[in-house]
Amino acid sequence: MKDKLLSVALLIGSTCGLAHTAQAQQGFGSGAGLPRNEITHVTGDLYRFRDVRHFGMFLVTPDGIIVVDPTNSRASAWLKTQLDERFGLPVRYVIYSHTHNDHASGGEAFAETATFIGHENMRHNLRKPAPDAPLPPRERLWDTNGDGLMQRAEVEGSAYYNAFDNLDTNADGALSRTEMWERQFGGEQVPPDIYYADQATITLGGKTVELHYTGRNHSDDMTVVLFPEERTIYTVDFLTPKRPPRTTLYGAFFPDWLDSLRQVEQLDFDVISPGHELPGTKADVIEQRRYMEDLVAAVSAGIAEGKSKEELVDTILMEDYDHLIEYDVSRAGNVIGVYETLMSTQ
Template sequence: MTQHSPMQTKRSHTGDPMLKKILTLIITIGWSCSVIQLTNAQGMGFGTGEGLPEFDITNLTGDLYRFRSLRHFGMFLVTPEGIILVDPTNSRVAPWLREQLDERFGLPVRYVIYSHAHNDHASGGEAFADTATFIGHENMRKNLMRPEENTPLLPRERLWDANQDGLIQQIEAEGTALENNFSQADTDGNGGLNRAEIWARQFSGSQIPPDIYYSDHAKITLGGKTVELHYTGRNHTDDMTVVLFPEERIIYTVDFLTPKRPPRTQLHGGFIRDWVESLHQVEQLDFDVISPGHELPGTKADVTEQREYLEQLVAAVSTGIDEGKNKEELVETILMENYDHLIEYDLSRPLNVDGAYEMLVSQYPR
């Protein structure tokens, strides 16, 4: 796999603190916008089930679209001066998307915004690299760098390392997020995963590093249209961008906020207390509709539901830890019954408790 070093291969945005705080890119203000409708526009109500095309484009509203690669969704906004794309997703869908954009709009992709560095959403940018400027949160810089082989395991991973040899063997990976595809991840074939091999599972890939890194907020103006990038703190990752389309009143929340679905499985490498605070911040943004990276769009009420779900989860697990209960007892007793209507509740509820327990005992003061 090709590794990119953002520090070496791409210019980065630096500047005085005020400029860094609010980075505003004013590109040519275009006009004479003609609204282009796709012939296969399906509205917002389409699912992720079997029988649907592998790739698809759907109009959300006005000049704003979602595109899919099976269960993954990215977005793009068409302006008279070019296209602003969010998450190239992967190297299968990106060339297809480029062809579609050329055919349907005859406009180049001028910006690629990354939601975060994970390889299942941030790969494929090579299809747009000849015309686009890439933008992401500043924590993407470190997340795209492969750690040294002797980097210590993260605190949560050390909980799994029963024999304390600094590696996660297959038996130690059972029941963790490392269980699946273990042997493929063990690239040096020594029977255990080190920090670099664990990193590679989610971050190694063909991601083009950002040309521009921002810290708190950024704004792109192109062809008379505006897109805002908001950093709302750590959640599913520490480099997450909420993309806000103010005119359309829509936000893109990729993996950390999926309407009507709990966070996936053991909450991955997530930061659970910060995640709750991050959702509080999303509730403060001015929008009506959530377009996630998985599943169907939702509304602002789904942010509140997700925040309350995580708050209840954190409170219940923290209380259980204070009472001296172990993880298995908490998985059996914290049922979150008020949320049994959520998608994949049966799958995610026990694994969410498991993940919350591990994060609370390993990373955070309670």
């Protein structure tokens, strides 16, 4: 695959970097008392910000700020106020981890000053499909009456079930392809100004941020953001330290996901700052990759033996991983998610 190297250096905003760094240190922790939002220091001029269970990041440079995942409109409005107060610098770049609207919404807070960047597959994910567009392969498995729509009973146990009435905007008792799309992608995301394919590099104010596409995993448009000087990566949804993935949520790509984790292992970093939960280390990547390898191997073996989905849920226990966060609630769902993904792509 051809590497596309994007190098952008902005010469706007000649404010003093040292002053802003000092200001940053002083401002630190002042958001910690807020129950919903807070900013925490990672290292150097790199920070993570919180919106309840979601986390984005930002890197402060003398020439402006690089934000990763504006998250949602409420969070980004709050973040903009914080950045203005603490640093007095404009946001020059917004990087998207992926298109899902619980991470990629809220960009409008920075739209006046920032260039938005995301993986090229965000382009098709942001495009609303026609109501009569065919269902994705896994959803076709659920479509037991074969009408190309999802009745309530057909989405039981999926991310669509609890949101069914909100999604069913024409109230016909079934979700079309368009109505399902709204669950993951609908909203007011500011589309990227720049789409990259395999790898991209942003330079701003003497600092560098790398964007790596490591293939399909939780989505087909996932960016791993690497801060080389800070030896930190930002990963969302497909790699959460000490928490199993959720393969049923919006579907998943196997075996691609495994290869994606192996590629992350090859990156040069010490710390993972994830989109959910607490930061971790490379050891967490290795554990996550092993979890996924064990899960996919067990489900594949069960399918080869002709076992049913229910038999696999009853017998694949993943006990080696019972120390992980949400192990109990993840286990059955992940067996089902891998089973359905493998069955729908055979």
